[in-house]
Amino acid sequence: MEIEKPGKQHLHQLKQLCNDAGIKLTHQRLEIFRELMSVSDHPSAELIHKRLHKRLPTIAIDTVYRTLTTFDELGLVKKLHIMNERTLFDTNVTIHHHFICSHCKKVTDIYWSDLDNSKLPEMVEGMGKIQSRHLEIHGVCNDCLHKSEE
Amino acid sequence: MEIEKPGKQHLHQLKQLCNDAGIKLTHQRLEIFRELMSVSDHPSAELIHKRLHKRLPTIAIDTVYRTLTTFDELGLVKKLHIMNERTLFDTNVTIHHHFICSHCKKVTDIYWSDLDNSKLPEMVEGMGKIQSRHLEIHGVCNDCLHKSEE
DNA sequence: GTTAATGCAAACGGTTTGCAGGGGT
């Protein structure tokens, strides 16, 4: 079953966003945006760079980092800092959680509105002003389970 | 209200643990263990090193890293990889979650057994073999809220 | 005495930064 990914942005929206934010719509930003919107996983900056390099042989890794940080600030992507791994970028900016395979490190989106809406324990409510909650489920994904059976 | 930290280990238990694991009980390991057990927060390797340096001026940062990794493998501490921050070590190895202040980065333990025991959505159960779940609550802690009021 | 652990220094990998030159507005 394919999960419909909410919040997909389209190319013409980028121009609007850049205009509103007062930043330039450069060739690189456009291509990084296109690349982001075409992937369904949680790519690293390095992976984005590697893929783009085929089309844009001169693009530099630091431009990718800078652009992804810009996009993060614009709310186009969300930086993910999972476990010991490198920073990943999530193009899904709606509320959701993550299943992380401890074997192949694949990250899968999880929707659990009951958790999002459930009342936090008193103790937590009293700790301060809550902004967000994020659940990480760790386990071994089906792919890896089947591979280890072979 | 002070939360009683479960799983506090005592010095004589370390000797036992090292024996069982077949590793040597060195001066450095003992001191790092003592330091860990004396703190109530989530220290980084660098902080542990800085504090120990007063007592043991020759201790090296890489020894601290190596020892903490060893302790992690022994189950004495748990490595925490939160947000963009450096690796932290949690001396509380019982099931719990974390509140992270987005301002001062302080990490506070949370107990929420309802979450630990609640049934995961079907979708998640079908993703693979679940090993653990960890909730991060992000927000601004009371200390920082009060400071910003001043 | 044997072996593993330490300290030192250098490498590592992902990410960030200073700068001069190039491209978007």
Place this chain on the structure above:
DNA sequence: ACCCCTGCAAACCGTTTGCATTAAC
């Protein structure tokens, strides 16, 4: 034409590793 953005290179920072020395068993 102006200034932002890019590419290049080098710095950065937390962490890891190779190696000779030291200390636990």
